Structure formats: structure tokens, C-alpha cells
């Protein structure tokens with residue numbers, strides 16, 4: 304098979320998130336850890352916001368996730384936790400995110416990231 308004929312079978316993190324958004328008709332999304340917007344820019348939803356300690360790529364809120372959750376009471380339908388990958392911080396992000404998910408929008412969806420998944424495509 305020629306290189307140009309190969310199928311890109313990477314299931315990106317934003318594909319998974321967009322599947323949840325579409326399936327449950329979610330309207331609002333928060334990403335903790337915007338970075339360069341690699342995922343954020345692909346999220347297809349009515350309202351999306353992001354938090355990052357770095358201002359470089361202009362997240363919605365430039366601050367730590369701890370400060371964000373303390374300062375704002377906004378609720379979201381789905382939250383993607385991908386900020387500081389340290390156990391204690393991830394623990395706090397999960398705990399705080401659970402209080403910032405819309406109660407009226409079951410099921411609550413909270414996603415974290417390890418890496419993009421590679422899924423085999425059936426022949």
C-alpha cells in the first residue's frame with residue numbers, strides 16, 4: 304500500500320470528547336490545561352472555555368485550576384482534565400470538577416488524558 308493510501312486510524316482525544324458531546328447533546332465544555340489548543344480547537348460545541356496557567360495561547364482563563372474553581376461557580380456539561388499531571392493536582396481537579404458539572408445534565412462526564420488512542424480499523 305502506498306503511503307498516501309494509508310488510513311489515519313488514530314482516535315484523537317477530541318474525537319472521543321466530540322462523540323460524548325454529540326451523543327448527549329452537551330452544550331458546555333471546560334478544558335483544564337489549554338496548552339496550544341490542540342484539543343480545544345477541535346471541540347465542536349456551543350460554548351467552550353479553558354483554563355491554563357500560561358497565557359501564551361490565550362486560554363479563556365489564565366490562572367491555575369485551583370484558583371479557577373475557587374473563583375468561579377460556572378457549571379459545565381463536560382470537563383476535560385488535562386492540566387498538571389501530578390497525582391495530588393489531578394485529585395483536586397477531579398474533586399473540584401465534580402462540583403462544577405451540571406446537575407441537570409446526566410450523565411456527568413469527566414475525562415482525563417493519558418495519550419491518544421490507536422484503534423484498529425476492521426478489515
Ligand SMILES: C[S@@+](CC[C@H](N)C(=O)[O-])C[C@H]1O[C@@H](n2cnc3c(N)ncnc32)[C@H](O)[C@@H]1O
Pocket residue numbers: 316334335336337338339340341342343354355356357366367368369385386387392
Ligand atoms: C498536557 S498540556 C495540555 C494539553 C491539551 N489539553 C491538549 O489536549 O492538547 C498541560 C497544560 O496544563 C497547563 N497547566 C499546568 N499546571 C496547571 C495548573 N495548575 N492549572 C491549569 N493549567 C495548568 C500547562 O501550562 C499546559 O499548557
